[in-house]
Amino acid sequence: MNNESRTRLIKKGAIWGFILFELVFFSVAGSYLSLSESAFMDLDNMLLLLKQSAPIGIIALGMTIIMINGNIDLSVGATYALAAIVMLDSMTWPVFAGFGDWVIPVSWILALMTGVALGAVNGLIVWKTGVDAFIVTLGAMLGYRGLVFMYNGEEPTSHLNWTLVDFAEAQFLGLHTATWFLLAVVGGLWFLMNRTVHGRNAYAIGDNREAAVNAGIRVGPHMMINFMLIGFLAALSAVVFYSESGSVNPNDGELFELWAITAVVLGGTKLTGGAGSIVSTLGGVIAIQLLRKGLGYIGAGTETVNLVIGLILIAVLFLDRQLNIKAKGELKV
Amino acid sequence: MSEQVSASVPALRLEAIVKTFPGVRALDGVSFDVMPGEVHALMGENGAGKSTLMKVLGGIHQPDSGRIIVSETPVKMSSPLEAKHKGIVFIHQELSLAKELTVAENIYLGELPRKRFGLVDWQALFDKTNTILQRLKVGFDARTRVGDLSIANQQMVEIARALTHEAKAVIFDEPTASLTDAEKTVLFEVIDDLKSHGVGIIYISHRMEEIFKITDRISVLRDGQYRGTLETAETTEEDITQLMIGRKLDLTRHASDHELGEVALEVKGLSCGSLYKDISFKVRAGEVVGFYGLVGAGRTEIAETLFGLRTPTGGCIVLEGQEVEISSPVDAINLGISLVPENRKEQGLVLGMNCRDNMTLPQVSDLTAGPFVSDGAEIAIFDHYYDKLEIKTPSWKQQAGNLSGGNQQKIVIGKWLSMHPKVLIVDEPTRGIDVGSKSEIHKLIRDLASQGYAVVVISSEMPEVLQVSDRIVAMYSGRIMREFTSEEVTEDSLIQAISGLGDNSGQAA
Numbered sequence: 001m002n003n004e005s006r007t008r009l010i011k012k013g014a015i016w017g018f019i020l021f022e023l024v025f026f027s028v029a030g031s032y033l034s035l036s037e038s039a040f041m042d043l044d045n046m047l048l049l050l051k052q053s054a055p056i057g058i059i060a061l062g063m064t065i066i067m068i069n070g071n072i073d074l075s076v077g078a079t080y081a082l083a084a085i086v087m088l089d090s091m092t093w094p095v096f097a098g099f100g101d102w103v104i105p106v107s108w109i110l111a112l113m114t115g116v117a118l119g120a121v122n123g124l125i126v127w128k129t130g131v132d133a134f135i136v137t138l139g140a141m142l143g144y145r146g147l148v149f150m151y152n153g154e155e156p157t158s159h160l161n162w163t164l165v166d167f168a169e170a171q172f173l174g175l176h177t178a179t180w181f182l183l184a185v186v187g188g189l190w191f192l193m194n195r196t197v198h199g200r201n202a203y204a205i206g207d208n209r210e211a212a213v214n215a216g217i218r219v220g221p222h223m224m225i226n227f228m229l230i231g232f233l234a235a236l237s238a239v240v241f242y243s244e245s246g247s248v249n250p251n252d253g254e255l256f257e258l259w260a261i262t263a264v265v266l267g268g269t270k271l272t273g274g275a276g277s278i279v280s281t282l283g284g285v286i287a288i289q290l291l292r293k294g295l296g297y298i299g300a301g302t303e304t305v306n307l308v309i310g311l312i313l314i315a316v317l318f319l320d321r322q323l324n325i326k327a328k329g330e331l332k333v
Numbered sequence: 334m335s336e337q338v339s340a341s342v343p344a345l346r347l348e349a350i351v352k353t354f355p356g357v358r359a360l361d362g363v364s365f366d367v368m369p370g371e372v373h374a375l376m377g378e379n380g381a382g383k384s385t386l387m388k389v390l391g392g393i394h395q396p397d398s399g400r401i402i403v404s405e406t407p408v409k410m411s412s413p414l415e416a417k418h419k420g421i422v423f424i425h426q427e428l429s430l431a432k433e434l435t436v437a438e439n440i441y442l443g444e445l446p447r448k449r450f451g452l453v454d455w456q457a458l459f460d461k462t463n464t465i466l467q468r469l470k471v472g473f474d475a476r477t478r479v480g481d482l483s484i485a486n487q488q489m490v491e492i493a494r495a496l497t498h499e500a501k502a503v504i505f506d507e508p509t510a511s512l513t514d515a516e517k518t519v520l521f522e523v524i525d526d527l528k529s530h531g532v533g534i535i536y537i538s539h540r541m542e543e544i545f546k547i548t549d550r551i552s553v554l555r556d557g558q559y560r561g562t563l564e565t566a567e568t569t570e571e572d573i574t575q576l577m578i579g580r581k582l583d584l585t586r587h588a589s590d591h592e593l594g595e596v597a598l599e600v601k602g603l604s605c606g607s608l609y610k611d612i613s614f615k616v617r618a619g620e621v622v623g624f625y626g627l628v629g630a631g632r633t634e635i636a637e638t639l640f641g642l643r644t645p646t647g648g649c650i651v652l653e654g655q656e657v658e659i660s661s662p663v664d665a666i667n668l669g670i671s672l673v674p675e676n677r678k679e680q681g682l683v684l685g686m687n688c689r690d691n692m693t694l695p696q697v698s699d700l701t702a703g704p705f706v707s708d709g710a711e712i713a714i715f716d717h718y719y720d721k722l723e724i725k726t727p728s729w730k731q732q733a734g735n736l737s738g739g740n741q742q743k744i745v746i747g748k749w750l751s752m753h754p755k756v757l758i759v760d761e762p763t764r765g766i767d768v769g770s771k772s773e774i775h776k777l778i779r780d781l782a783s784q785g786y787a788v789v790v791i792s793s794e795m796p797e798v799l800q801v802s803d804r805i806v807a808m809y810s811g812r813i814m815r816e817f818t819s820e821e822v823t824e825d826s827l828i829q830a831i832s833g834l835g836d837n838s839g840q841a842a
Contacts, residue, residue: 197706
């Protein structure tokens with residue numbers, strides 16, 4: 001095995017190794033420090049962890065394909081909030097009064113379509129103007145958040161539909177509804193990125209846009225599809241989460257974009273595009289959630305959690321760089 | 334003058350410099366010296382090792398063995414800044430200036446004069462800069478924003494940079510590539526000024542007329558080896574060419590042994606802004622037409638236009654008798670025009686992808702079973718060209734970035750052959766490829782022609798053009814100077830045509 005393929009293997013396995021380390025660490029540390037009766041690796045605790053990973057996780061998976069494609073989307077948090085409002089509010093619209101519980105799929109579809117539409121706007125602007133995705137979605141982040149506030153001012157938007165809550169809280173084969181959605185998205189996107197033409201071309205564009213253009217690949221439409229997908233996924237994430245909670249504040253979803261990017265980067269996707277893996281992003285999401293839960297378990301506060309995650313993120317990128325310098329003799333610029 | 338020079342100590346002396354890269358011996362014992370006040374030309378074909386040598390001198394690469402001696406002191410340099418401090422200064426072909434900063438800041442970049450508390454001493458900075466600028470007799474001052482200057486003046490900024498330090502040796506790399514005649518005159522005056530201050534100058538250029546005008550001696554590299562130094566005053570173009578090409582060229586031109594077909598591609602009066610003008614040529618099925626010229630002569634730009642990457646400003650393209658409009662690579666590919674680009678790694682390959690995926694990149698959308706890419710169809714294509722082109726890789730799963738240059742090029746060629754093009758344009762087919770693979774690629778190009786492809790080969794290497802082409806088009810600064818058949822072409826006439834000599838167009842009188 002040559003140096004480079006060994007490095008690749010290390011990189012692929014790294015996130016799962018890290019998760020294993022966290023599990024062992026918190027189990028051991030927890031037995032001394034925790035005030036709780038139950039063990040850290042308690043099954044219910046782990047199932048809950050997966051469920052709690054779902055909102056950021058679904059978005060992070062979308063962010064993975066955006067970043068593999070060489071773009072970034074900062075507007076996901078605002079899209080998330082807007083889709084949530086559309087879902088909850090639409091269930092109370094008089095037009096749907098006679099629908100009974102059939103209003104649920106209708107409101108879901110409306111929310112998901114909102115996400116797709118907002119993503120399409122981002123994608124179209126990036127494609128047609130050639131302005132960098134960072135700038136376009138930064139603007140969209142502010143703009144979409146503005147829409148959220150225009151909808152209901154500072155007031156929360158609330159609506160509880162008990163059928164929906166039951167569905168969202170259900171457990172099938174032990175896993176929560178949200179977890180099933182998370183896994184379904186992992187599966188779907190894995191197939192998309194590894195088995196379809198779109199996925200293949202997205203990698204190629206992210207790795208070497210010029211070569212992709214020279215191979216006759218139309219870059220714009222692929223980017224547009226990816227932005228629509230992440231819009232859809234941000235909305236899906238909102239739909240899954242707010243089906244249960246039933247109330248959305250206008251500030252909800254803030255910083256989601258940064259948490260999603262953190263998870264993606266922990267999973268080893270390159271910021272510059274062209275390389276990355278859906279499954280590893282799932283690892284990144286779980287690793288972050290484990291860290292939050294674990295630090296809470298041994299009695300650390302939220303502020304400590306953020307500090308630790310921040311440090312780990314930087315450490316990970318530093319290690320990645322060192323590995324690259326060693327394996328490929330990259331320039332130490 | 335020559336006595337006075339030989340009496341003194343060389344400004345810069347190279348002793349048996351060796352530098353190897355995996356699979357290539359880029360520099361193989363290069364030795365020569367540059368006297369103070371001498372303009373020393375360094376010549377050689379592309380790939381002869383000039384740029385590697387320059388990188389060694391500039392502290393970017395470390396030599397495997399050999400010594401660099403600046404005024405009697407052996408030096409080791411591990412960075413460009415260190416090279417500068419040791420007295421070796423570069424004027425690069427591609428300027429490396431911060432365009433948003435002022436001239437003065439650029440000149441003293443990294444070494445800005447300071448006052449107390451680390452504040453920049455602007456007054457001293459501008460004064461010092463203006464002193465240098467006056468010496469260069471340029472028409473702008475220290476406070477000008479570099480981005481507002483013409484290319485020639487930006488080059489003057491680079492030269493001014495060289496003057497801030499006690500430069501022992503200044504290296505000019507193709508300095509006139511983007512200069513007008515008037516600007517060249519100014520540059521030559523500056524070089525004269527440097528000479529009179531006792532600076533040793535290495536002057537890299539392909540342009541014979543300049544070499545004869547301003548240099549004192551000429552050293553020639555070939556295949557990484559030092560081939561000798563000539564006194565400019567006592568030498569002729571033929572001598573230089575002889576040294577550069579060396580061996581009486583193996584001109585076993587793979588003469589066409591097959592009938593040529595119909596005209597596949599015809600270009601009539603094609604122009605693109607100032608890049609090239611009034612280009613007309615024909616390529617027949619089964620024919621290889623070579624485009625030869627200096628870097629910047631407009632050859633690549635023509636290829637890019639034919640592939641839909643540039644929009645022509647005039648003229649037309651006729652494909653198999655039909656006038657066509659090509660506004661994107663998608664159009665070009667659909668019409669049957671393929672381009673193997675000049676820069677394999679940046680433009681041709683997705684280095685992080687495996688070989689098979691690279692090869693099927695343009696047609697992967699046709700290789701599907703339902704919504705999914707069909708592995709079988711892809712592997713079938715890869716296997717076919719793997720055998721046909723004799724690609725050496727352990728498996729299709731290998732990342733393209735891990736292959737050798739020759740095999741990477743075969744992947745790119747295979748990619749286009751699998752699209753069954755009518756016209757195949759190959760830009761610099763063997764750049765950065767070792768000698769063995771070179772001849773394989775040449776043979777491949779000839780084979781493709783005999784199978785009926787119309788092939789356009791763009792190359793800066795004369796042996797290559799001579800070997801593979803049925804006809805050769807010589808270009809100079811955006812124009813076709815002459816067209817040769819493989820029977821009538823000679824090296825001299827070719828070199829003259831691409832240097833703008835030997836033609837009455839008045840370009841280089």
